[in-house]
Amino acid sequence: MDAQDQYGTGGAVRRLFLVAGAAALTLTVGLVTPLNPAPQRAEAENGKRVLTVAVAQSVDSLSPFLAARLVSTSIHRLTYEYLTNYDPKDNHAVPGLATAWKPSADKLTWTYTIRDDSTWSDGKRVTAEDAAWTFTTMMTDEGAATANGSFVANFEKVTAPSPTKLVIELKKPQATMAALDVPIVPKHVWEKVGDFSKFNNDKKFPVVGNGPFVLTDYKTDSYVRLKPNKSFWRGAPKFDELVFKYYKDGDAAVAALQKGEVSFVSGLTPAQAAALKSRQDVRVNDAPGRRFYALATNPGARAKNGERFGDGHESLLHQKVRRALFMAVDRRTVVDKVFQGHAVEGEGYIPPRFPEYSWKPGQDQRITYDPAGAARLLDEAGYRKNGDGRRVGKDGKPITYRVLCHATDPQDKAVGQYLKEWFGDLGIGVSLDCRDNVSDPWLAGEYDLAFDGWSVNPDPDFVLSIHTCGALPATPEDTGATDNFICDKKYDALYERQLAEYDATRRADIVKRMESRLYDTGYMNVMAYPNAVEAYRTDQIASITTMPEAAGNIYGQDGYWSWWSATPAASDGSSGGSAQTGVIIGIVAGVVVLAGLGVFFAVRRRATTEDRE
Amino acid sequence: MTTKDPDEPAASRPVPAASRPVPAEAGPRALARRRRRASAARFWARYRTHRSGLFGLGALALFALVALTAPLTVGSGVQSVTDAPGRPMESPSAEFPLGTDQFGRSLLGLVVWGARVSLLVGLLAAVLSVAIGTLIGITAGHFRGWFATLMMRITDWFLVMPTLVLAIVLATVLSRSLGTVVLAIGVTTWPTTARLVRAQTLAVEARPYIERARALGGGHWHVMSRHVLPNVMPLVLAQTTLIISSAILAEATLAFLGLGDPTVVSWGGLLQDAREAGAVSAGKWWYLVPPGLAIAVVALAFTLCGRAVESVLNPRLGVAR
Numbered sequence: 001m002d003a004q005d006q007y008g009t010g011g012a013v014r015r016l017f018l019v020a021g022a023a024a025l026t027l028t029v030g031l032v033t034p035l036n037p038a039p040q041r042a043e044a045e046n047g048k049r050v051l052t053v054a055v056a057q058s059v060d061s062l063s064p065f066l067a068a069r070l071v072s073t074s075i076h077r078l079t080y081e082y083l084t085n086y087d088p089k090d091n092h093a094v095p096g097l098a099t100a101w102k103p104s105a106d107k108l109t110w111t112y113t114i115r116d117d118s119t120w121s122d123g124k125r126v127t128a129e130d131a132a133w134t135f136t137t138m139m140t141d142e143g144a145a146t147a148n149g150s151f152v153a154n155f156e157k158v159t160a161p162s163p164t165k166l167v168i169e170l171k172k173p174q175a176t177m178a179a180l181d182v183p184i185v186p187k188h189v190w191e192k193v194g195d196f197s198k199f200n201n202d203k204k205f206p207v208v209g210n211g212p213f214v215l216t217d218y219k220t221d222s223y224v225r226l227k228p229n230k231s232f233w234r235g236a237p238k239f240d241e242l243v244f245k246y247y248k249d250g251d252a253a254v255a256a257l258q259k260g261e262v263s264f265v266s267g268l269t270p271a272q273a274a275a276l277k278s279r280q281d282v283r284v285n286d287a288p289g290r291r292f293y294a295l296a297t298n299p300g301a302r303a304k305n306g307e308r309f310g311d312g313h314e315s316l317l318h319q320k321v322r323r324a325l326f327m328a329v330d331r332r333t334v335v336d337k338v339f340q341g342h343a344v345e346g347e348g349y350i351p352p353r354f355p356e357y358s359w360k361p362g363q364d365q366r367i368t369y370d371p372a373g374a375a376r377l378l379d380e381a382g383y384r385k386n387g388d389g390r391r392v393g394k395d396g397k398p399i400t401y402r403v404l405c406h407a408t409d410p411q412d413k414a415v416g417q418y419l420k421e422w423f424g425d426l427g428i429g430v431s432l433d434c435r436d437n438v439s440d441p442w443l444a445g446e447y448d449l450a451f452d453g454w455s456v457n458p459d460p461d462f463v464l465s466i467h468t469c470g471a472l473p474a475t476p477e478d479t480g481a482t483d484n485f486i487c488d489k490k491y492d493a494l495y496e497r498q499l500a501e502y503d504a505t506r507r508a509d510i511v512k513r514m515e516s517r518l519y520d521t522g523y524m525n526v527m528a529y530p531n532a533v534e535a536y537r538t539d540q541i542a543s544i545t546t547m548p549e550a551a552g553n554i555y556g557q558d559g560y561w562s563w564w565s566a567t568p569a570a571s572d573g574s575s576g577g578s579a580q581t582g583v584i585i586g587i588v589a590g591v592v593v594l595a596g597l598g599v600f601f602a603v604r605r606r607a608t609t610e611d612r613e
Numbered sequence: 614m615t616t617k618d619p620d621e622p623a624a625s626r627p628v629p630a631a632s633r634p635v636p637a638e639a640g641p642r643a644l645a646r647r648r649r650r651a652s653a654a655r656f657w658a659r660y661r662t663h664r665s666g667l668f669g670l671g672a673l674a675l676f677a678l679v680a681l682t683a684p685l686t687v688g689s690g691v692q693s694v695t696d697a698p699g700r701p702m703e704s705p706s707a708e709f710p711l712g713t714d715q716f717g718r719s720l721l722g723l724v725v726w727g728a729r730v731s732l733l734v735g736l737l738a739a740v741l742s743v744a745i746g747t748l749i750g751i752t753a754g755h756f757r758g759w760f761a762t763l764m765m766r767i768t769d770w771f772l773v774m775p776t777l778v779l780a781i782v783l784a785t786v787l788s789r790s791l792g793t794v795v796l797a798i799g800v801t802t803w804p805t806t807a808r809l810v811r812a813q814t815l816a817v818e819a820r821p822y823i824e825r826a827r828a829l830g831g832g833h834w835h836v837m838s839r840h841v842l843p844n845v846m847p848l849v850l851a852q853t854t855l856i857i858s859s860a861i862l863a864e865a866t867l868a869f870l871g872l873g874d875p876t877v878v879s880w881g882g883l884l885q886d887a888r889e890a891g892a893v894s895a896g897k898w899w900y901l902v903p904p905g906l907a908i909a910v911v912a913l914a915f916t917l918c919g920r921a922v923e924s925v926l927n928p929r930l931g932v933a934r
Binding site for chain 1: 693694695697701702715716717785788789805855856858859862865871874875876886888889890891892893894895896897898901902905906908909912913916919
């Protein structure tokens with residue numbers, strides 16, 4: 001589920017306007033006055049080179065033990081070193097805090113060599129003891145396990161026999177040991193924390209860390225400020241300051257980019273990307289994304305104790321019905337019309353960006369767009385049309401599916417309109433339930449279909465784990481790690497096998513079989529893999545590393561490569577100030593709105609004439 | 614105006630020929646009919662002198678015609694995204710005079726089709742708002758005492774509440790549908806009407822003929838429905854016309870903020886689509902300007918009509934013609 005999207009690049013797009021009812025404020029703030037009245041220009045200001053990144057997603061927490069959102073985890077990547085990192089070229093694990101790692105013969109003990117040239121920003125040396133303390137705290141304190149508990153669930157014991165040696169003992173073999181995405185925190189600072197479930201790490205600045213940047217300041221929904229760590233072992237970043245600045249409105253962020261107030265904007269719409277492409281001083285990066293965009297089906301929500309809850313439509317329990325819905329969706333149109341080519345047609349669960357795990361259905365397994373076939377399947381499943389041409393459920397009522405959509409995500413609404421017509425042709429009604437916060441009905445299982453999207457990490461374990469029975473909530477009152485209440489024995493058996501498989505090729509084979517199984521169940525219709533569409537000013541950023549290097553994203557990488565590698569442009573020329581058509585349009589629209597408001601107030605004034613003295 | 618009020622300001626106006634004393638042989642019904650016709654004619658004669666009012670009326674007639682004939686001119690197919698004829702966000706051309714939207718649908722067709730929803734919601738919300746306001750205003754003015762105090766405090770409370778915020782909350786809490794939007798606007802915009810109507814009710818009830826009606830045995834219901842209501846009706850009519858324009862704006866605002874039904878085409882919804890698709894920064898003006906202008910023109914037309922009606926009914930306002 002996207003609300004918990006761990007590393008979602010989509011998170012940025014999806015929660016452009018996170019704050020629920022404040023859409024109005026969002027708008028006025030975005031269009032009229034920036035939240036921060038004193039804009040930090042990205043240009044040299046008393047000689048300082050500042051890299052300003054426009055973001056929209058609110059920080060959930062700055063504590064590495066709690067943060068789950070993309071913006072927060074990205075900041076943690078920058079401020080804390082993880083045991084390993086991913087190579088920007090091909091995603092293979094490369095040294096981070098650990099310089100080497102190897103399993104024992106019985107696969108149950110992993111030994112990491114911790115580097116001796118990393119220091120905390122308060123001058124203390126980073127040792128294996130810090131790592132051991134971090135993992136042990138997550139294993140013993142439930143509050144500390146909130147964000148990354150899944151990584152340590154299978155840990156038996158973590159010890160630090162010497163400052164450069166970390167030993168992790170496992171209960172069962174675990175294939176993800178070189179991909180532990182857990183920020184290692186300084187023990188001498190964090191052992192003073194009382195309640196990990198409440199501590200948000202946002203009171204005392206600068207925050208002690210050992211990543212390429214040091215967190216120096218943060219104001220909720222206003223900015224996050226970072227300074228380069230001059231003693232970073234891989235080399236200090238080249239900008240003098242990195243600022244994540246909040247723009248809750250996408251168009252406002254683009255306008256700021258056009259004016260040079262920010263150096264980088266992500267999550268562009270096709271129209272914005274097309275408009276920015278024509279500018280000399282802006283480079284648009286349109287790269288394959290790490291995210292899938294799917295239509296999830298409520299398989300009958302249930303808890304681990306077997307109790308069923310929620311109110312998903314009974315017809316969705318039939319595989320034939322799910323298959324028919326799958327067949328009624330024209331994925332080609334979704335890519336061409338909604339994403340306007342800035343996406344790849346969806347097939348398997350894992351995007352082709354990760355070729356070793358990506359899977360495509362064979363010719364005979366592939367479910368293609370076939371409305372006639374879908375109608376036949378629905379007839380076979382016993383859901384026939386009534387006199388009005390509507391398909392009728394077992395309860396005798398015409399079927400109308402509630403589709404849960406993110407009100408903040410224009411794509412959901414657009415695809416929803418297509419679904420309404422595609423399913424409508426089949427005789428099935430669709431009511432689009434767009435909400436700012438989809439979590440409540442989602443966790444309660446009160447939906448039929450839902451727009452779903454997750455960003456996939458180089459190691460796919462996490463996105464695979466959210467469809468296992470083990471991820472279901474313990475009771476209907478609990479919150480599980482599950483994405484969509486899927487619980488399939490065959491899938492689970494394969495999941496266990498891949499987790500225990502240390503051979504990369506064999507593990508990839510099992511992962512592909514899992515994807516095949518998921519595809520056949522029809523619970524998840526992956527419609528597209530949206531591209532990362534981002535833009536930066538070439539007069540402020542001379543070069544920046546994408547990941548993968550050949551054609552990859554900049555914002556929301558699995559690592560700190562982009563901001564760490566960014567080099568400032570030689571001349572910080574004046575901001576591109578030529579009057580933009582967009583600005584003129586904005587003014588015209590503003591005048592129209594003002595005229596409307598004028599009329600409105602005139603009316604209000606007239607209406608109260610008699611009341612006024 | 615069904616009953617003749619002894620103190621009606623009309624007495625002081627130049628009396629047109631038609632309303633001169635009528636021959637005694639006509640029956641009371643015919644008499645009433647003739648009188649109504651005459652007062653309508655008088656109303657129209659005075660309304661005609663307001664040029665801006667006529668302009669507003671003309672614009673409204675045009676929009677109403679466009680909205681009512683939309684199924685014949687553009688057809689409901691114009692909303693279809695799967696059969697969209699153009700490419701996304703095409704600029705205006707001979708085929709699409711106002712360009713296309715993000716799905717490749719003709720914007721001219723959408724603006725015409727959107728008029729139906731915007732006008733319908735505007736009208737229904739205004740009627741609901743005025744109905745609530747009239748009911749509360751008349752009862753509060755009639756019953757006085759603790760009931761009136763309570764009603765007026767509630768009214769005051771709604772009056773000081775930021776209308777838009779309250780409407781947003783309502784539209785968020787309730788399910789997304791046109792009915793919700795109508796309700797959200799209706800229940801948030803009634804307080805001014807209530808205050809106005811109450812003031813008028815107090816004025817009417819102070820007149821001696823109400824006392825006479827009471828003395829003759831007229832109950833609460835009789836007084837309110839037979840004597841007070843007809844006398845506040847002109848005010849209510851003018852108020853309705855004025856509220857419609859703010860209701861249309863409110864509908865557009867809510868839709869623009871994404872609180873309407875996303876699958877229903879309305880002017881505010883089109884603006885919202887345009888913003889979400891990034892049409893502003895991309896400079897696709899044809900996506901923004903037509904619905905924006907349509908909202909402004911219709912709101913203006915209703916306001917002009919409302920003000921003209923108001924000044925005809927209450928010459929003391931002395932509104933410039």
